[in-house]
């Protein structure tokens with residue numbers, strides 16, 4: 001450990017020298033606010049009181065209180081209809097709708113409750129079960145639910161309008177607020193705060209077991225894990241946890257078929273190194289700036305080697321060191337939205353997500369969901385900071401074992417995202433060592449066609465597919481809703497790599 005520190009300290013000195021004009025102290029200060037990265041700390045407007053220690057716990061979801069499980073059950077779930085849902089008055093019942101909101105009292109916790117939404121498929125109950133995880137770390141999955149691939153979006157007048165391309169058109173779709181402290185999830189005991197992927201993936205696995213116990217008719221369906229951004233960490237860890245549980249015949253067998261990572265952070269050593277290349281290619285920085293910022297790379301790489309997949313002090317150090325690469329580019333990019341370099345960064349999180357907050361804080365909505373007085377936390381700075389030690393760890397290491405067992409991996413990336421850019425993602429996917437590596441690398445890039453035009457380009461071999469999505473930033477389903485629904489349909493049916501347009505299944509009719 002002492003030697004780690006010495007090398008890390010030397011790296012910090014190198015950076016201070018490389019960056020030049022600033023003192024060590026101010027470099028560190030800059031970096032502490034610069035995590036800036038994923039929807040996070042600087043999102044003051046969106047961030048309300050933390051849900052780690054709510055003042056009132058007398059709220060109700062079921063009759064026994066939020067996730068109380070008075071009858072010994074850990075899940076308390078209700079069917080509901082959102083108020084102001086456009087077009088629902090015309091004869092659709094709560095039963096028909098199959099929309100559920102629930103709390104799960106975490107098995108391995110002192111007092112933690114995880115909130116989730118479950119939307120039964122608009123098409124067929126036999127459709128796959130798909131779980132979505134938003135990143136941050138610490139951002140609520142409701143961001144995706146209302147702005148990317150959920151059943152509906154929030155209109156300015158607070159009506160909910162059906163999303164023609166919601167992923168619930170072809171899947172039974174779950175959104176979880178996790179880790180605890182995010183969204184409507186909460187705990188009253190700080191020992192329940194998670195600091196690593198073991199904690200995160202064990203909780204998700206326990207949740208999934210309880211979910212399938214509550215919904216036995218979905219156990220036989222295919223199951224897929226999806227998500228975005230920091231979920232590039234959660235997803236491989238969760239997939240490995242499920243696979244391991246299946247192999248050990250632990251609990252209910254989960255029919256895990258695949259996992260998809262959208263604009264994720266999975267292999268930091270490869271992805272941090274790609275920042276300057278992407279920024280230069282896209283004209284965000286010039287050659288001189290490129291060379292100057294690249295001087296930080298060797299120190300970042302040294303720190304990352306020490307961090308590996310399970311380091312501690314070295315991982316924290318590498319977070320601060322490597323993020324100077326990103327924050328330097330960000331400073332030069334000015335007001336550019338680092339989730340979509342075609343746009344300006346406006347408002348907190350670089351996008352305006354205020355309608356979601358307004359909507360979820362309405363009394364009628366809270367009553368429908370049964371969340372009582374629990375605050376809704378879009379992005380929790382406490383959860384974010386608790387995972388800093390996890391940030392730079394390499395999550396690619398567990399993936400080859402899953403591929404070898406035939407579990408499908410789709411890595412997709414919108415081409416205009418800087419923060420988790422396609423270049424870094426493409427590089428780690430190509431560099432990953434597994435039995436199909438050579439064939440994957442040698443395989444031809446083919447168009448991903450939707451409606452007769454190229455919506456992206458992809459490469460595929462065996463269980464692995466990489467897809468670069470055109471005209472999209474960090475949030476692909478928000479920018480390219482139709483293409484992303486097509487991607488989900490073809491991928492879950494094993495037809496994505498065959499690329500044939502006529503294979504695409506007709507979209508089902510609106511409710």
Ligand SMILES: *[C@@H]1O[C@H](CO)[C@@H](O)[C@H](O)[C@H]1NC(C)=O
Nearest residue numbers: 086155156157158159160161
């Ligand atoms: C609210 O806006 C939506 C979408 O623009 C529209 O369909 C709906 O009719 C509006 N509702 C009211 C009450 O104005």
